[in-house]
């Protein structure tokens with residue numbers, strides 16, 4: 170049986186890269202980043218695993234990638250995309266597609282489990298358009314043991330990050346800026362977090378945990394204690410690591426925030442309010458604030 174999956178759901182710029190790296194501080198957890206994009210990234214010559222190797226030469230992923238059928242990346246995207254959620258929820262995915270997806274997911278997580286010896290694999294592919302249904306597909310179609318860790322961050326801080334720094338993919342030169350680039354995250358935050366919460370209802374209270382990134386920064390020991398209880402693993406070693414302010418390093422992570430390229434520590438939040446252009450703040454207030462309040466953001 171492949172290892173248990175701790176799936177970090179929610180929207181980007183919510184602290185998932187840092188959390189993913191920190192969890193891998195436990196020797197019993199393998200961190201993978203945005204694993205759903207492994208095959209897409211491996212097909213691009215300029216993208217590399219965080220170990221520094223091209224994916225085709227990475228000691229964790231190369232063996233698995235070499236044996237994959239053609240067009241499997243398209244199959245994965247077709248199953249996991251937001252537009253396919255209804256078919257996943259109603260159990261109407263075609264049997265042939267479901268079988269192929271099961272082979273993909275069982276093979277990938279089985280390979281990572283065998284390569285690392287990890288009991289838990291952290292997959293932080295999150296819940297934006299391309300991967301909104303991934304935790305559901307991994308659970309229902311592939312029969313894997315999935316728990317959803319829904320990580321949120323105050324949308325004002327997420328938005329500030331986009332307004333001041335832009336998209337990760339643009340920053341790394343993988344695509345040109347799109348129209349309304351700094352506006353899209355307002356709707357993106359709302360949709361991704363609404364979907365993550367909806368899937369949480371589907372998974373039930375034992376397999377869904379909502380965690381605010383602000384709570385991780387305010388009291389890391391308590392937050393990691395909650396994650397450990399939820400995931401069924403003792404995270405005492407991670408808590409010691411955080412409390413000693415020792416840096417975390419990305420091992421073999423796919424995609425994600427540029428923070429993965431540098432050692433990271435978890436530092437207390439300064440509590441500084443987000444600064445947004447007035448028009449962005451007004452738009453966010455209308456679109457995202459009602460849901461944000463439900464998550465406990467004032």
Ligand SMILES: [Zn+2]
Nearest residue numbers: 218220227421
């Ligand atoms: Zn690697």
